[in-house]
Amino acid sequence: MFESLKKRLSGAIGKISDKVSKEEEEAQKKDETLTGKVTKEVGTETDFYGVLQKEPVTKGTVKEKETIKASTETIEEKTDEIESLQSDEEDKSGLLSFIRHKTISEKDVDDILFELEMALLEGDVALEVAEQIVNTVKEDLVGRKIKRRNDVAEFTKDALKNAISEILNVDSQDIDDLIVEKRKQGEPLKIMFVGINGTGKTTTIAKLATFFIEKNYTPVIAASDTFRAGAIEQITHHADKIGVKIIKHKKGADPAAVAYDAVDHAKAQGKDIVLVDTAGRMQTNVNLMDEMKKIKRVIKPDLIIFVGDALTGNDAVEQARKFDEAVGIDGVILTKADADAKGGAALSIGYVINKPIQFLGTGQSYSDIIEFHPNWMVEQVFG
Ligand SMILES: Nc1nc2c(ncn2[C@@H]2O[C@H](COP(=O)(O)OP(=O)(O)O)[C@@H](O)[C@H]2O)c(=O)[nH]1
Numbered sequence: 001m002f003e004s005l006k007k008r009l010s011g012a013i014g015k016i017s018d019k020v021s022k023e024e025e026e027a028q029k030k031d032e033t034l035t036g037k038v039t040k041e042v043g044t045e046t047d048f049y050g051v052l053q054k055e056p057v058t059k060g061t062v063k064e065k066e067t068i069k070a071s072t073e074t075i076e077e078k079t080d081e082i083e084s085l086q087s088d089e090e091d092k093s094g095l096l097s098f099i100r101h102k103t104i105s106e107k108d109v110d111d112i113l114f115e116l117e118m119a120l121l122e123g124d125v126a127l128e129v130a131e132q133i134v135n136t137v138k139e140d141l142v143g144r145k146i147k148r149r150n151d152v153a154e155f156t157k158d159a160l161k162n163a164i165s166e167i168l169n170v171d172s173q174d175i176d177d178l179i180v181e182k183r184k185q186g187e188p189l190k191i192m193f194v195g196i197n198g199t200g201k202t203t204t205i206a207k208l209a210t211f212f213i214e215k216n217y218t219p220v221i222a223a224s225d226t227f228r229a230g231a232i233e234q235i236t237h238h239a240d241k242i243g244v245k246i247i248k249h250k251k252g253a254d255p256a257a258v259a260y261d262a263v264d265h266a267k268a269q270g271k272d273i274v275l276v277d278t279a280g281r282m283q284t285n286v287n288l289m290d291e292m293k294k295i296k297r298v299i300k301p302d303l304i305i306f307v308g309d310a311l312t313g314n315d316a317v318e319q320a321r322k323f324d325e326a327v328g329i330d331g332v333i334l335t336k337a338d339a340d341a342k343g344g345a346a347l348s349i350g351y352v353i354n355k356p357i358q359f360l361g362t363g364q365s366y367s368d369i370i371e372f373h374p375n376w377m378v379e380q381v382f383g
């Protein structure tokens with residue numbers, strides 16, 4: 001999952017680190033002339049680093065010692081880390097430390113952040129999300145002081161992690177809490193699933209029914225895809241396999257009526273959750289969108305969940321936007337995450353429509369569904 005996103009981000013971290021560090025090393029090479037001068041002025045047998053050790057001079061007059069002390073102070077601000085760094089493990093491993101503290105400037109990172117933005121866009125991250133990530137990373141990096149070469153990589157990684165966590169953090173309601181709340185009112189939680197054909201709505205409903213059964217809740221399924229040939233048979237097959245009650249009418253029946261009956265059944269039988277399957281439709285199909293609105297009007301679902309195929313990247317984001325405009329969605333399930341290397345939809349969709357991703361579909365069997373948590377995603381990408 002998300003392999004190429006992972007590669008892209010670690011590549012970007014490497015590039016930013018290399019660029020900023022190399023420029024700084026070059027700038028510091030130029031400064032070696034200055035360092036040489038200081039050592040000369042001190043006029044002792046000790047070298048530059050020796051000066052910085054606690055007792056660099058054992059010979060010479062008091063006056064000479066005072067000169068040395070003064071010179072040491074003048075270069076102190078450039079060298080205040082040297083002592084600790086000399087004993088630092090990193091130095092032994094050959095990583096360079098900077099003699100002075102460099103402050104990262106906008107100019108240092110501008111070009112390379114543009115490259116990061118391009119990399120994100122190529123990975124199907126939505127434009128506004130890529131821009132937001134880059135701006136957050138820039139704000140975080142500019143003005144930071146670097147003391148040693150690998151600071152840049154660490155800071156960049158942290159900045160990216162923070163930027164991505166922020167992007168993913170969309171307020172979300174816990175479904176368990178909702179079920180419990182509804183139970184207290186003697187009502188089932190009604191969830192309606194929308195999305196275009198083939199994204200995985202029906203499979204996801206079967207997976208979620210299994211998920212809820214394992215949590216000791218009792219679901220009922222409404223076969224409200226009365227439009228597509230074979231849809232009722234497909235969902236009946238799943239319901240039978242997992243042992244869940246299904247409410248169905250004939251092909252071509254009113255989907256809202258099917259959903260209504262399922263809610264009725266759940267209320268009468270004291271069931272906890274109604275899962276309403278719907279026919280796939282293009283987000284541009286007005287008639288079918290109207291049908292969605294009708295189901296919504298009739299059963300007043302507590303949650304409308306958009307089901308999108310992660311593999312379709314930006315298309316999934318655009319579909320979610322359209323469904324949100326038409327019926328108002330409360331959350332997202334992204335399917336086929338198991339086959340998704342890019343991670344663009346997973347990164348973008350919640351931010352773009354400001355609705356949380358609730359679950360990820362991770363395969364074709366009933367147990368292949370996981371609850372989505374922003375921290376989990378961050379760990380997948382940076383862990
Ligand atoms: N690899 C993988 N395939 C999935 C996943 N979810 C659904 N599918 C497959 O996607 C295809 C379409 O699923 P279906 O539930 O019929 O989509 P619907 O038209 O939206 O109801 C089926 O072949 C499913 O097995 C998933 O998370 N991972």
Ligand SMILES: [Mg+2]
Pocket residue numbers: 201202203225231277278280
């Ligand atoms: Mg279906």
